[in-house]
Amino acid sequence: MNxxxxxxxxxxxxxxxxxxxxxxxxxxxxTAPPTLATILVGEDPASATYVSMKIKACHAVGIQSRSVTLxxxxxxxxxxxxxxxxxxxxxxxxxxxxxxxxxQIEERACFDAILPEKDVDGVTTTSFGKLAMGKExxxxxxxxxxxxxxxxxxxxxxxxxxxxxxxxxxxxxPMASMLTNLDATVTLCHSKTKDLPDHxxxxxxxxxxxxKPEFIKADWIKEGAVLLDAGYNVGNVGDIEISKAKExxxxxxxxxxxxxxxxxxxLLLQTLYSYQSKFSPILRAK
Ligand code: NAP
Numbered sequence: 001m002n003x004x005x006x007x008x009x010x011x012x013x014x015x016x017x018x019x020x021x022x023x024x025x026x027x028x029x030x031t032a033p034p035t036l037a038t039i040l041v042g043e044d045p046a047s048a049t050y051v052s053m054k055i056k057a058c059h060a061v062g063i064q065s066r067s068v069t070l071x072x073x074x075x076x077x078x079x080x081x082x083x084x085x086x087x088x089x090x091x092x093x094x095x096x097x098x099x100x101x102x103x104q105i106e107e108r109a110c111f112d113a114i115l116p117e118k119d120v121d122g123v124t125t126t127s128f129g130k131l132a133m134g135k136e137x138x139x140x141x142x143x144x145x146x147x148x149x150x151x152x153x154x155x156x157x158x159x160x161x162x163x164x165x166x167x168x169x170x171x172x173x174p175m176a177s178m179l180t181n182l183d184a185t186v187t188l189c190h191s192k193t194k195d196l197p198d199h200x201x202x203x204x205x206x207x208x209x210x211x212k213p214e215f216i217k218a219d220w221i222k223e224g225a226v227l228l229d230a231g232y233n234v235g236n237v238g239d240i241e242i243s244k245a246k247e248x249x250x251x252x253x254x255x256x257x258x259x260x261x262x263x264x265x266x267l268l269l270q271t272l273y274s275y276q277s278k279f280s281p282i283l284r285a286k
Pocket of ligand 1: 142165166167168169170171172189190191192196209210211212230232233259260263264
Protein backbone atom coordinates (compact mmCIF):
# COMPACT_ATOMS: atom_id res chain seq x y z
CA MET A 1 0.00 0.00 0.00
CA ASN A 2 1.18 3.54 -0.79
CA UNK A 3 2.13 5.73 2.16
CA UNK A 4 -0.74 7.93 3.44
CA UNK A 5 -1.02 11.44 2.02
CA UNK A 6 -1.56 14.33 4.42
CA UNK A 7 -4.38 16.65 3.33
CA UNK A 8 -2.68 19.96 3.98
CA UNK A 9 -5.54 22.26 4.92
CA UNK A 10 -3.12 24.92 6.05
CA UNK A 11 -1.45 25.14 2.64
CA UNK A 12 -4.71 24.93 0.65
CA UNK A 13 -6.33 27.57 2.85
CA UNK A 14 -3.36 29.88 2.19
CA UNK A 15 -3.89 29.42 -1.55
CA UNK A 16 -7.59 30.30 -1.21
CA UNK A 17 -6.73 33.35 0.89
CA UNK A 18 -4.12 34.53 -1.65
CA UNK A 19 -6.72 34.32 -4.42
CA UNK A 20 -9.20 36.35 -2.33
CA UNK A 21 -6.52 38.92 -1.61
CA UNK A 22 -5.58 39.18 -5.30
CA UNK A 23 -9.22 39.52 -6.30
CA UNK A 24 -9.78 42.30 -3.78
CA UNK A 25 -6.74 44.19 -5.06
CA UNK A 26 -8.52 44.41 -8.44
CA UNK A 27 -11.47 46.17 -6.81
CA UNK A 28 -12.50 49.42 -8.43
CA UNK A 29 -10.77 52.33 -6.68
CA UNK A 30 -12.95 54.27 -4.25
CA THR A 31 -15.31 51.36 -3.62
CA ALA A 32 -15.55 50.08 -0.05
CA PRO A 33 -14.01 46.66 0.65
CA PRO A 34 -16.23 43.79 1.84
CA THR A 35 -17.24 43.79 5.50
CA LEU A 36 -17.85 40.82 7.77
CA ALA A 37 -19.75 41.54 10.98
CA THR A 38 -18.94 39.22 13.87
CA ILE A 39 -21.17 38.82 16.92
CA LEU A 40 -19.74 37.38 20.11
CA VAL A 41 -22.07 36.94 23.07
CA GLY A 42 -20.63 36.23 26.51
CA GLU A 43 -17.16 35.47 27.76
CA ASP A 44 -16.34 31.97 26.53
CA PRO A 45 -12.55 32.19 25.94
CA ALA A 46 -12.56 29.60 23.12
CA SER A 47 -15.28 31.52 21.25
CA ALA A 48 -13.40 34.79 21.76
CA THR A 49 -10.27 33.16 20.32
CA TYR A 50 -12.15 31.81 17.28
CA VAL A 51 -13.68 35.23 16.59
CA SER A 52 -10.35 37.02 16.87
CA MET A 53 -8.72 34.46 14.53
CA LYS A 54 -11.48 35.07 11.99
CA ILE A 55 -11.15 38.86 12.26
CA LYS A 56 -7.37 38.61 11.84
CA ALA A 57 -7.82 36.40 8.78
CA CYS A 58 -10.28 38.95 7.30
CA HIS A 59 -7.83 41.80 7.67
CA ALA A 60 -5.00 39.76 6.14
CA VAL A 61 -6.92 39.41 2.85
CA GLY A 62 -8.44 42.90 2.73
CA ILE A 63 -11.87 42.21 4.24
CA GLN A 64 -13.01 44.72 6.86
CA SER A 65 -14.59 43.57 10.08
CA ARG A 66 -17.28 44.98 12.30
CA SER A 67 -17.07 43.51 15.74
CA VAL A 68 -20.16 43.32 17.97
CA THR A 69 -19.62 42.01 21.50
CA LEU A 70 -22.54 41.52 23.84
CA UNK A 71 -22.66 40.65 27.54
CA UNK A 72 -23.46 37.13 28.73
CA UNK A 73 -26.88 38.27 30.05
CA UNK A 74 -28.04 39.28 26.54
CA UNK A 75 -31.60 38.15 25.75
CA UNK A 76 -32.86 36.61 22.53
CA UNK A 77 -34.73 39.85 21.74
CA UNK A 78 -31.59 41.97 22.21
CA UNK A 79 -29.54 39.70 19.99
CA UNK A 80 -32.27 39.63 17.33
CA UNK A 81 -32.25 43.44 17.35
CA UNK A 82 -28.50 43.48 16.65
CA UNK A 83 -28.93 40.98 13.83
CA UNK A 84 -31.72 43.05 12.26
CA UNK A 85 -29.53 46.15 12.43
CA UNK A 86 -26.72 44.33 10.58
CA UNK A 87 -29.19 42.81 8.10
CA UNK A 88 -30.35 46.33 7.23
CA UNK A 89 -26.87 47.82 6.93
CA UNK A 90 -25.92 47.93 3.23
CA UNK A 91 -22.22 48.13 4.16
CA UNK A 92 -22.28 44.71 5.86
CA UNK A 93 -21.83 41.80 3.45
CA UNK A 94 -21.69 38.90 5.89
CA UNK A 95 -22.79 38.15 9.45
CA UNK A 96 -21.13 35.59 11.71
CA UNK A 97 -22.86 34.75 14.98
CA UNK A 98 -20.31 32.77 16.98
CA UNK A 99 -21.66 29.45 18.29
CA UNK A 100 -22.43 28.64 21.09
CA UNK A 101 -24.40 31.52 22.58
CA UNK A 102 -25.32 31.58 26.30
CA UNK A 103 -28.06 29.09 27.22
CA GLN A 104 -30.87 31.66 27.79
CA ILE A 105 -30.73 32.66 24.12
CA GLU A 106 -32.71 30.79 21.45
CA GLU A 107 -29.74 30.17 19.19
CA ARG A 108 -31.71 28.70 16.29
CA ALA A 109 -34.08 31.71 16.17
CA CYS A 110 -31.07 34.03 16.08
CA PHE A 111 -29.26 32.07 13.38
CA ASP A 112 -32.44 32.04 11.32
CA ALA A 113 -32.84 35.82 11.66
CA ILE A 114 -29.68 36.29 9.54
CA LEU A 115 -30.60 37.18 5.96
CA PRO A 116 -29.65 34.27 3.66
CA GLU A 117 -27.79 36.80 1.46
CA LYS A 118 -25.55 37.60 4.46
CA ASP A 119 -25.36 34.08 5.90
CA VAL A 120 -21.70 33.61 4.93
CA ASP A 121 -21.22 31.11 7.79
CA GLY A 122 -24.00 28.93 6.33
CA VAL A 123 -25.98 28.46 9.52
CA THR A 124 -29.55 29.35 8.61
CA THR A 125 -32.36 26.88 7.99
CA THR A 126 -32.84 28.48 4.56
CA SER A 127 -29.20 27.90 3.59
CA PHE A 128 -29.39 24.31 4.81
CA GLY A 129 -32.62 23.75 2.87
CA LYS A 130 -31.01 25.08 -0.30
CA LEU A 131 -27.98 22.86 0.23
CA ALA A 132 -30.19 19.82 0.78
CA MET A 133 -32.17 20.65 -2.39
CA GLY A 134 -28.97 20.95 -4.42
CA LYS A 135 -29.24 24.69 -4.94
CA GLU A 136 -26.59 27.37 -4.67
CA UNK A 137 -26.26 28.90 -1.20
CA UNK A 138 -23.70 29.75 1.42
CA UNK A 139 -22.65 26.44 2.94
CA UNK A 140 -21.58 25.71 6.53
CA UNK A 141 -17.88 26.49 6.49
CA UNK A 142 -16.39 23.39 8.11
CA UNK A 143 -18.08 20.76 5.92
CA UNK A 144 -17.59 22.83 2.77
CA UNK A 145 -13.93 23.20 3.72
CA UNK A 146 -13.64 19.40 3.86
CA UNK A 147 -15.30 19.05 0.44
CA UNK A 148 -12.92 21.62 -1.07
CA UNK A 149 -9.99 19.66 0.37
CA UNK A 150 -11.22 16.43 -1.24
CA UNK A 151 -11.70 18.22 -4.55
CA UNK A 152 -8.32 19.95 -4.35
CA UNK A 153 -6.56 16.60 -3.95
CA UNK A 154 -8.64 15.03 -6.73
CA UNK A 155 -10.18 12.46 -4.39
CA UNK A 156 -13.21 10.85 -6.00
CA UNK A 157 -16.45 11.02 -4.02
CA UNK A 158 -19.06 9.56 -6.42
CA UNK A 159 -19.92 5.97 -5.56
CA UNK A 160 -17.82 5.98 -2.37
CA UNK A 161 -19.32 4.92 0.93
CA UNK A 162 -18.94 7.83 3.37
CA UNK A 163 -19.61 7.38 7.07
CA UNK A 164 -20.17 10.64 8.93
CA UNK A 165 -20.00 10.36 12.72
CA UNK A 166 -21.95 13.26 14.27
CA UNK A 167 -25.10 14.99 13.02
CA UNK A 168 -24.97 18.57 14.31
CA UNK A 169 -26.75 21.15 12.12
CA UNK A 170 -23.52 22.99 11.29
CA UNK A 171 -21.26 20.01 10.74
CA UNK A 172 -22.31 16.37 10.42
CA UNK A 173 -25.75 16.84 8.87
CA PRO A 174 -24.70 19.30 6.15
CA MET A 175 -21.59 17.19 5.44
CA ALA A 176 -23.87 14.21 4.83
CA SER A 177 -25.99 16.35 2.45
CA MET A 178 -22.95 17.60 0.56
CA LEU A 179 -21.54 14.10 0.14
CA THR A 180 -24.98 12.88 -0.99
CA ASN A 181 -25.17 15.68 -3.59
CA LEU A 182 -21.74 14.59 -4.81
CA ASP A 183 -23.04 11.03 -5.30
CA ALA A 184 -21.49 9.31 -2.30
CA THR A 185 -23.52 6.69 -0.47
CA VAL A 186 -23.78 8.13 3.01
CA THR A 187 -24.28 6.65 6.46
CA LEU A 188 -24.92 9.30 9.11
CA CYS A 189 -24.12 8.08 12.62
CA HIS A 190 -24.91 9.65 15.99
CA SER A 191 -25.12 8.85 19.68
CA LYS A 192 -27.97 6.34 19.22
CA THR A 193 -26.27 4.45 16.38
CA LYS A 194 -25.82 0.76 17.15
CA ASP A 195 -22.59 -1.03 16.28
CA LEU A 196 -20.76 2.17 15.30
CA PRO A 197 -17.40 0.42 14.69
CA ASP A 198 -19.07 -1.90 12.15
CA HIS A 199 -20.42 1.11 10.21
CA UNK A 200 -17.05 2.83 10.21
CA UNK A 201 -15.36 -0.38 9.01
CA UNK A 202 -17.44 -0.11 5.78
CA UNK A 203 -16.29 3.42 5.04
CA UNK A 204 -14.21 4.60 2.08
CA UNK A 205 -14.47 8.10 3.58
CA UNK A 206 -14.70 8.63 7.35
CA UNK A 207 -15.76 12.00 8.77
CA UNK A 208 -15.11 12.62 12.47
CA UNK A 209 -17.60 15.24 13.72
CA UNK A 210 -18.24 14.09 17.29
CA UNK A 211 -16.29 16.38 19.62
CA LYS A 212 -14.72 13.54 21.62
CA PRO A 213 -10.94 13.13 21.60
CA GLU A 214 -9.72 10.17 19.51
CA PHE A 215 -13.16 8.59 19.72
CA ILE A 216 -12.91 6.85 16.32
CA LYS A 217 -10.38 4.09 16.81
CA ALA A 218 -7.67 3.00 14.39
CA ASP A 219 -8.91 -0.58 14.35
CA TRP A 220 -12.29 0.59 12.98
CA ILE A 221 -10.61 1.96 9.84
CA LYS A 222 -10.66 0.08 6.53
CA GLU A 223 -7.35 -0.11 4.61
CA GLY A 224 -7.14 2.80 2.16
CA ALA A 225 -9.93 4.90 3.71
CA VAL A 226 -9.87 8.70 3.48
CA LEU A 227 -9.97 10.25 6.96
CA LEU A 228 -11.44 13.72 7.53
CA ASP A 229 -11.23 14.87 11.13
CA ALA A 230 -13.31 17.96 11.97
CA GLY A 231 -12.95 17.41 15.69
CA TYR A 232 -10.92 19.87 17.68
CA ASN A 233 -10.57 18.92 21.32
CA VAL A 234 -8.51 20.01 24.31
CA GLY A 235 -4.87 19.09 23.78
CA ASN A 236 -4.98 19.72 20.01
CA VAL A 237 -6.44 16.33 19.24
CA GLY A 238 -9.19 15.42 16.83
CA ASP A 239 -12.00 12.88 16.92
CA ILE A 240 -9.99 10.17 15.13
CA GLU A 241 -7.13 8.22 16.69
CA ILE A 242 -5.05 9.63 13.87
CA SER A 243 -1.51 8.67 14.91
CA LYS A 244 -2.37 4.98 14.33
CA ALA A 245 -5.34 5.32 11.95
CA LYS A 246 -3.38 7.31 9.36
CA GLU A 247 -1.15 4.27 8.72
CA UNK A 248 -4.19 2.45 7.30
CA UNK A 249 -5.50 5.45 5.35
CA UNK A 250 -4.89 6.69 1.81
CA UNK A 251 -5.38 10.35 2.80
CA UNK A 252 -5.90 12.00 6.17
CA UNK A 253 -6.31 15.43 7.72
CA UNK A 254 -3.96 16.32 10.57
CA UNK A 255 -5.14 18.12 13.71
CA UNK A 256 -4.24 20.96 13.78
CA UNK A 257 -3.56 22.12 10.22
CA UNK A 258 -6.26 20.14 8.43
CA UNK A 259 -9.92 21.09 8.59
CA UNK A 260 -9.62 24.11 10.93
CA UNK A 261 -7.80 26.48 8.52
CA UNK A 262 -10.18 25.45 5.71
CA UNK A 263 -13.14 26.57 7.85
CA UNK A 264 -11.77 30.09 8.07
CA UNK A 265 -10.83 30.18 4.37
CA UNK A 266 -14.40 29.26 3.41
CA LEU A 267 -15.80 32.01 5.65
CA LEU A 268 -13.63 34.55 3.83
CA LEU A 269 -14.48 33.09 0.43
CA GLN A 270 -18.21 33.26 1.09
CA THR A 271 -17.86 36.85 2.37
CA LEU A 272 -16.18 37.70 -0.93
CA TYR A 273 -19.01 35.96 -2.82
CA SER A 274 -21.59 37.96 -0.87
CA TYR A 275 -19.73 41.16 -1.77
CA GLN A 276 -19.87 40.02 -5.39
CA SER A 277 -23.60 39.26 -5.00
CA LYS A 278 -23.22 35.55 -5.72
CA PHE A 279 -23.53 32.31 -3.77
CA SER A 280 -21.21 29.33 -3.52
CA PRO A 281 -21.68 27.12 -6.56
CA ILE A 282 -24.14 24.24 -6.65
CA LEU A 283 -22.54 21.05 -5.34
CA ARG A 284 -23.21 18.28 -7.80
CA ALA A 285 -21.27 15.41 -9.24
CA LYS A 286 -19.71 16.16 -12.63
P1 NAP B 1 -22.06 18.73 18.67
O1 NAP B 1 -23.07 19.74 18.29
O2 NAP B 1 -21.80 18.46 20.11
O3 NAP B 1 -22.45 17.36 17.95
C1 NAP B 1 -21.77 16.18 18.24
C2 NAP B 1 -22.39 15.04 17.48
O4 NAP B 1 -21.70 13.85 17.86
C3 NAP B 1 -23.88 14.82 17.78
O5 NAP B 1 -24.60 14.60 16.59
C4 NAP B 1 -23.87 13.58 18.66
O6 NAP B 1 -25.01 12.72 18.47
C5 NAP B 1 -22.64 12.84 18.14
N1 NAP B 1 -22.15 11.92 19.17
C6 NAP B 1 -21.91 12.18 20.47
N2 NAP B 1 -21.53 11.05 21.11
C7 NAP B 1 -21.54 10.08 20.18
C8 NAP B 1 -21.26 8.68 20.22
N3 NAP B 1 -20.91 8.07 21.36
N4 NAP B 1 -21.37 7.97 19.08
C9 NAP B 1 -21.73 8.57 17.92
N5 NAP B 1 -22.02 9.88 17.82
C10 NAP B 1 -21.93 10.62 18.95
O7 NAP B 1 -20.62 19.08 18.05
P2 NAP B 1 -20.22 19.90 16.73
O8 NAP B 1 -20.49 21.34 16.93
O9 NAP B 1 -20.75 19.23 15.52
O10 NAP B 1 -18.63 19.72 16.78
C11 NAP B 1 -18.01 18.46 16.71
C12 NAP B 1 -16.52 18.63 16.76
O11 NAP B 1 -16.09 19.42 15.66
C13 NAP B 1 -15.99 19.37 18.00
O12 NAP B 1 -14.73 18.83 18.35
C14 NAP B 1 -15.81 20.78 17.51
O13 NAP B 1 -14.80 21.48 18.25
C15 NAP B 1 -15.35 20.54 16.11
N6 NAP B 1 -15.59 21.67 15.22
C16 NAP B 1 -14.52 22.13 14.54
C17 NAP B 1 -14.67 23.18 13.67
C18 NAP B 1 -13.48 23.66 12.92
O14 NAP B 1 -13.46 24.78 12.45
N7 NAP B 1 -12.47 22.82 12.79
C19 NAP B 1 -15.91 23.78 13.49
C20 NAP B 1 -17.02 23.27 14.17
C21 NAP B 1 -16.83 22.20 15.03
P3 NAP B 1 -26.52 13.15 18.87
O15 NAP B 1 -26.98 14.06 17.76
O16 NAP B 1 -27.25 11.87 18.91
O17 NAP B 1 -26.42 13.85 20.21
